[in-house]
Amino acid sequence: MVNHIAITKARINLGLIVKRAHLNGEYFILEKYGIPIAGIMNGNEMEDYLGINKKRVKQKYKKLSSRDKAY
Incomplete structure:
Protein backbone atom coordinates (compact mmCIF):
# COMPACT_ATOMS: atom_id res chain seq x y z
CA MET A 1 0.00 0.00 0.00
CA VAL A 2 1.30 3.46 -0.90
CA ASN A 3 0.64 6.24 1.58
CA HIS A 4 1.15 9.93 0.82
CA ILE A 5 1.99 12.01 3.87
CA ALA A 6 3.12 15.57 4.52
CA ILE A 7 6.76 15.67 5.60
CA THR A 8 5.87 17.64 8.75
CA LYS A 9 3.40 14.93 9.78
CA ALA A 10 5.96 12.24 8.91
CA ARG A 11 8.54 13.90 11.16
CA ILE A 12 6.15 13.73 14.11
CA ASN A 13 5.24 10.09 13.40
CA LEU A 14 8.56 8.81 12.04
CA GLY A 15 8.84 5.86 14.42
CA LEU A 16 5.38 4.57 13.51
CA ILE A 17 5.97 5.11 9.78
CA VAL A 18 9.24 3.18 9.86
CA LYS A 19 7.62 0.39 11.86
CA ARG A 20 4.77 0.10 9.35
CA ALA A 21 7.21 0.08 6.43
CA HIS A 22 9.34 -2.59 8.07
CA LYS A 54 25.97 -3.20 -8.61
CA LYS A 55 29.38 -2.14 -7.34
CA ARG A 56 28.74 1.61 -7.00
CA VAL A 57 25.41 1.20 -5.23
CA LYS A 58 26.83 -1.53 -3.00
CA GLN A 59 29.71 0.71 -1.89
CA LYS A 60 27.39 3.61 -1.07
CA TYR A 61 25.03 1.32 0.84
CA LYS A 62 27.91 -0.22 2.80
CA LYS A 63 29.17 3.24 3.73
CA LEU A 64 25.72 4.36 4.90
CA SER A 65 25.12 1.11 6.80
CA SER A 66 28.40 1.31 8.68
CA ARG A 67 27.78 4.95 9.56
CA ASP A 68 24.31 4.16 10.90
CA LYS A 69 25.59 1.26 13.02
CA ALA A 70 27.86 3.72 14.83
CA TYR A 71 24.76 5.41 16.27
Whole structure:
Protein backbone atom coordinates (compact mmCIF):
# COMPACT_ATOMS: atom_id res chain seq x y z
CA MET A 1 0.00 0.00 0.00
CA VAL A 2 1.30 3.46 -0.90
CA ASN A 3 0.64 6.24 1.58
CA HIS A 4 1.15 9.93 0.82
CA ILE A 5 1.99 12.01 3.87
CA ALA A 6 3.12 15.57 4.52
CA ILE A 7 6.76 15.67 5.60
CA THR A 8 5.87 17.64 8.75
CA LYS A 9 3.40 14.93 9.78
CA ALA A 10 5.96 12.24 8.91
CA ARG A 11 8.54 13.90 11.16
CA ILE A 12 6.15 13.73 14.11
CA ASN A 13 5.24 10.09 13.40
CA LEU A 14 8.56 8.81 12.04
CA GLY A 15 8.84 5.86 14.42
CA LEU A 16 5.38 4.57 13.51
CA ILE A 17 5.97 5.11 9.78
CA VAL A 18 9.24 3.18 9.86
CA LYS A 19 7.62 0.39 11.86
CA ARG A 20 4.77 0.10 9.35
CA ALA A 21 7.21 0.08 6.43
CA HIS A 22 9.34 -2.59 8.07
CA LEU A 23 6.63 -4.88 9.42
CA ASN A 24 3.78 -4.40 6.94
CA GLY A 25 5.72 -3.63 3.76
CA GLU A 26 3.94 -0.29 3.34
CA TYR A 27 5.36 2.51 1.21
CA PHE A 28 5.33 6.17 2.19
CA ILE A 29 5.74 9.13 -0.15
CA LEU A 30 6.75 12.22 1.80
CA GLU A 31 5.39 15.43 0.33
CA LYS A 32 6.13 19.10 0.81
CA TYR A 33 3.38 21.42 -0.40
CA GLY A 34 1.88 18.43 -2.20
CA ILE A 35 5.09 17.71 -4.13
CA PRO A 36 6.69 14.27 -3.57
CA ILE A 37 10.23 14.72 -2.25
CA ALA A 38 11.23 11.39 -0.66
CA GLY A 39 10.07 7.89 0.07
CA ILE A 40 10.25 5.33 2.85
CA MET A 41 10.12 1.58 2.28
CA ASN A 42 11.31 -1.68 3.85
CA GLY A 43 15.11 -1.83 3.95
CA ASN A 44 15.39 -5.35 2.52
CA GLU A 45 13.09 -4.46 -0.33
CA MET A 46 15.10 -1.31 -0.97
CA GLU A 47 18.27 -3.39 -1.28
CA ASP A 48 16.56 -5.50 -3.93
CA TYR A 49 15.22 -2.41 -5.67
CA LEU A 50 18.62 -0.78 -5.86
CA GLY A 51 20.17 -3.88 -7.32
CA ILE A 52 22.64 -4.13 -4.47
CA ASN A 53 24.97 -6.26 -6.62
CA LYS A 54 25.97 -3.20 -8.61
CA LYS A 55 29.38 -2.14 -7.34
CA ARG A 56 28.74 1.61 -7.00
CA VAL A 57 25.41 1.20 -5.23
CA LYS A 58 26.83 -1.53 -3.00
CA GLN A 59 29.71 0.71 -1.89
CA LYS A 60 27.39 3.61 -1.07
CA TYR A 61 25.03 1.32 0.84
CA LYS A 62 27.91 -0.22 2.80
CA LYS A 63 29.17 3.24 3.73
CA LEU A 64 25.72 4.36 4.90
CA SER A 65 25.12 1.11 6.80
CA SER A 66 28.40 1.31 8.68
CA ARG A 67 27.78 4.95 9.56
CA ASP A 68 24.31 4.16 10.90
CA LYS A 69 25.59 1.26 13.02
CA ALA A 70 27.86 3.72 14.83
CA TYR A 71 24.76 5.41 16.27
